[in-house]
Amino acid sequence: MLAKRIIPCLDVKDGTTVKGVNFVNLKFAGDPVELGKRYSDEGADELVFLDITASFEGRKTFVDMVRRVAENVSIPFTVGGGIGSIEDVEKLLEAGADKVSVNSSAINNPQLIDDIARHFGNQVCVAAIDARNVDGDWLCYEKGGRVPTSRHLFEWAHEAQERGAGEVLFTSMDHDGVKHGFACEAIAQLHDLLDIPVIASGGCGAKEHFLDVFKSGQADAALAASVFHFGEIAIPDLKEYLADNGVTVRKIKVQ
Amino acid sequence: MFSVLCALRRIGADSVITDNPEEIAAADKVIFPGVGEASTAMRYLTEHRLDELIKGLRQPVLGICIGLQLLCRSSEEGNTKCIGIFDVDVKRFDNKEKPELKIPQMGWNTIEVKPNRLIEPKLDGSYVYFVHSYYAPLSKYTIAVTDYIQPYSAALHRDNFFATQFHPEKSGSVGEIILKKFMEL
Numbered sequence: 062m063l064a065k066r067i068i069p070c071l072d073v074k075d076g077t078t079v080k081g082v083n084f085v086n087l088k089f090a091g092d093p094v095e096l097g098k099r100y101s102d103e104g105a106d107e108l109v110f111l112d113i114t115a116s117f118e119g120r121k122t123f124v125d126m127v128r129r130v131a132e133n134v135s136i137p138f139t140v141g142g143g144i145g146s147i148e149d150v151e152k153l154l155e156a157g158a159d160k161v162s163v164n165s166s167a168i169n170n171p172q173l174i175d176d177i178a179r180h181f182g183n184q185v186c187v188a189a190i191d192a193r194n195v196d197g198d199w200l201c202y203e204k205g206g207r208v209p210t211s212r213h214l215f216e217w218a219h220e221a222q223e224r225g226a227g228e229v230l231f232t233s234m235d236h237d238g239v240k241h242g243f244a245c246e247a248i249a250q251l252h253d254l255l256d257i258p259v260i261a262s263g264g265c266g267a268k269e270h271f272l273d274v275f276k277s278g279q280a281d282a283a284l285a286a287s288v289f290h291f292g293e294i295a296i297p298d299l300k301e302y303l304a305d306n307g308v309t310v311r312k313i314k315v316q
Numbered sequence: 317m318f319s320v321l322c323a324l325r326r327i328g329a330d331s332v333i334t335d336n337p338e339e340i341a342a343a344d345k346v347i348f349p350g351v352g353e354a355s356t357a358m359r360y361l362t363e364h365r366l367d368e369l370i371k372g373l374r375q376p377v378l379g380i381c382i383g384l385q386l387l388c389r390s391s392e393e394g395n396t397k398c399i400g401i402f403d404v405d406v407k408r409f410d411n412k413e414k415p416e417l418k419i420p421q422m423g424w425n426t427i428e429v430k431p432n433r434l435i436e437p438k439l440d441g442s443y444v445y446f447v448h449s450y451y452a453p454l455s456k457y458t459i460a461v462t463d464y465i466q467p468y469s470a471a472l473h474r475d476n477f478f479a480t481q482f483h484p485e486k487s488g489s490v491g492e493i494i495l496k497k498f499m500e501l
Contacts, residue, residue, distance in 0.1 A: 062463065132322050136487075182353075228422070313443075
């Protein structure tokens with residue numbers, strides 16, 4: 062059976078992981094490639110690297126990092142942050158990324174999703190959507206969640222699918238950082254609405270939250286950052302727990 | 317394709333990306349990843365006469381993903397006549413009966429391994445990484461089976477031709493074991 066995926070997300074600025082890492086073995090802190098490799102060895106199913114650099118120099122460093130990830134990590138990985146053109150995508154795929162995620166740029170120029178899908182295949186394009194529940198209505202935000210848009214979550218997610226996105230990565234800004242669990246109701250609605258896989262993000266603080274998002278949210282994958290970076294949840298324990306509770310997860314049988 | 321190159325480098329194998337017939341014919345091993353859509357990929361191969369070249373190869377050949385599908389007789393994708401090493405017709409997944417199973421299949425699924433020279437018995441039940449909307453039905457060439465909507469061929473073998481529907485280059489340590497084995501054939 063197809064396994065539910067666990068995806069650690071790494072924010073990268075000027076070539077280093079930004080959110081603090083609190084591993085016992087501190088030599089892993091900072092280098093996104095080392096950290097990614099460690100997660101992969103622990104059983105992460107995919108990785109996401111988000112470039113939060115603004116400068117041109119930082120962007121070049123990011124492409125170099127992508128190349129090093131591709132050379133050292135043997136599971137699929139997605140890269141995102143500031144991707145606005147086919148040329149950007151080409152550079153990252155040539156460096157070895159498997160997928161790219163587009164967010165603000167796709168909201169402002171939806172045609173970008175069609176173009177990525179046509180050039181490189183649907184599976185390459187992940188539509189990342191940040192949304193917040195405003196009086197019962199899920200509104201999309203851009204620029205890292207700072208600027209509200211006129212787009213609504215469900216309508217935009219569906220359009221992204223129709224334009225050729227291979228997956229939707231939905232972050233609930235209301236839940237993000239609060240650690241009280243994922244936005245399971247909205248995630249379940251996305252699951253019912255879409256034919257493509259849904260990656261849930263934002264709000265995870267405990268193993269039970271993953272169970273909840275897979276069971277009641279019916280998410281295909283769940284993404285988290287700090288619970289992994291700060292060692293609050295270890296991936297092997299999490300997978301053991303999910304398997305014990307009837308969720309199909311990939312366990313590493315042979316090393 | 318770059319990820320295949322990286323995976324080979326990780327297991328210590330030298331490789332080049334090429335469509336040069338002499339270079340392909342002279343290689344010890346040939347890996348045929350195949351990219352994109354079947355009819356476009358097939359047109360490229362016939363225009364460059366690579367379909368005939370691949371058919372005539374005598375060294376171990378490994379098709380990956382679309383590479384597996386192009387080594388079959390035909391594909392429903394773009395109604396494509398393929399290379400025809402395996403007498404198998406590739407079909408599109410149909411989830412009418414199981415709408416909860418999405419197309420493409422994207423992610424990690426298990427393989428049931430049959431006796432063969434590429435995938436060791438210890439890998440039976442292991443998870444490998446798939447991204448595909450089309451599949452090769454079970455046949456006498458099937459050496460590994462995966463269940464998605466129905467059981468289908470996760471890997472095929474005939475003579476010197478091997479093929480995996482999954483991506484060994486993205487399948488962690490399991491994929492590396494398979495690639496290593498291929499390099500030792």
